[in-house]
Amino acid sequence: MPARGPVSEAIPATPQQDVAHIAELRAVHQALHYLHNQEMRFRRWQMELAQIPAPPFGEAARGEWLRHRFHDLGLYRIETDELGNVFGLFYDDRQSPLVGVSAHLDTVFPAGTPLEAREEGNKLHGPGISDNAAGVVAMLAVGSALKHAGLQPAGNIVFIGNVGEEGEGNLRGMRHIFANSYWCEAIRALLVIDGAGADTYVSQALGSKRFEIRFRGPGGHSWSDFGVPNPIVLLCRALAQFSQSEVPESPRTTFNIGVIQGGTSVNSIPEWASARVDLRSASMQELQKLEQNLRESVKAAVPAGSPEQKISFEIETIGDRPAAVLPSEARIHHVIRAVDAHLGIKSIPRLASTDANIPLSLGKEGITIGSGGDGGGAHTLREWFDCTHRDLGLKRILLALLTLTGVNE
Secondary structure, three states: OOOEOOOOOOOOOOHHHHHHHHHHOHHHHHHHHHHHHOHHHHHHHHHHHHOOOOOOOOOHHHHHHHHHHHHHHOOEEEEEOOOOOEEEEOOOOOOOOEEEEEEEOOOOOOOOOOOOOEEEOOEEEOOOOOOOHHHHHHHHHHHHHHHHOOOOEOOOEEEEEEOOOOHHHOOHHHHHHHHOHHHHHHEEEEEEEOOOEOOEEEEEEOEEEEEEEEEEOOOEEOOOOOOOOOHHHHHHHHHHHHOOOOOOOOOOEEEEEEEEEEOOOOOEEOOEEEEEEEEEEOOHHHHHHHHHHHHHHHHHOOOOOOHHHHOEEEEEEEEEEOOEEOOOOOHHHHHHHHHHHHHOOOOEEEEEOOOOHHHHHOOOEEEEEOOEOEEEOOOOOOOEEEOOOHHHHHHHHHHHHHHHHOEOO
16 A cells, blocks of 8 residues: 555645554564563663763763664664764665754753662663663664554654753754754654653744853952952942843743852952853743843943943853744644544643754754653662553653654555
8 A cells, every 4th residue: 555644645634633544554563562571671772771870961871872772773864963862763864854853862961960760560770771761662672662563654764862962951952963964954853752751742942042151350369459350240240230120921021040159268359250041931032132131231230431440241141042933724733633642642832941942943843742651750779660651641652753754554
């Protein structure tokens, strides 16, 4: 029979029709059965992966682990790029267009953090066990199910384990992927798997900008050099003025002063002082307004013609994530909603900062969903993942992928 799905239909079927037809296929039933029966295998993968360190800018060991799993699955053209992103293709060619499925490898935990994982009933415990060991395992589980059932997607799929999603990683892995002309042109839709759950989807990218502000001066002794301009005072002045910024409730816009440093002793005029500031908004325009307020507040802290002009200041950008929205008419949007309706999932759209920010900001289709199950304590040493009903999330991912690619029957 000919391919079923968006790739080859002369008159495109609706996503609801595609999902219903694909879900009826015998091979798909075999794949779904496999996802239900292989839970213990998925747990072993997850426990093993969570105990491999992957601090920001240090994901190489996890990348090597994933390369081996890609080989075991029988993926093709497996490669690791210069940043550490790992790729594997379902078919042995680079036919275009591709549907991508990705999960980030990195965690927020610095090098040296104890990463002991333990299992208690249906719950797994350990740093990074949910965010994002669960996501990486979900990607592997779905790839394994497709191969096990002998399914033949009508379009090729690229599986991606990417680096640099968390914190100061600043989405560097996904930026690098879409800065590559081949991948940027070939990947027409990206399904991002991040964390736990199966009842939401991220269709709006939360934008953020992060800055480090530094004031520098000559410093001195608190007694003998009294009157020398004090960088801490000027920094506090700037931050106090900036904290009075008015921000809209819609689109929601926020700011936070998260780190402040400077000084050596109580009786020393410091030579420097710094602060780190986080700005967030669903609107790039509001982000730009808030950034302008921050820059004006810093500049105003050093009045022209005053002795305090001996103090220098600088503002360094340390993070920049674009805001964007998945168009309501995007096919991937309709596919996720159709899959959720088929599975009886009452899902809700969310606003968040994920790897999908990058393709969305480039006008490409991208959406972020969870790996199934449930999780909590993200970014803490008390993180946990509940494996109960993980298979619902895995079925959701598999049906979404096959609906996006179509299936050769």
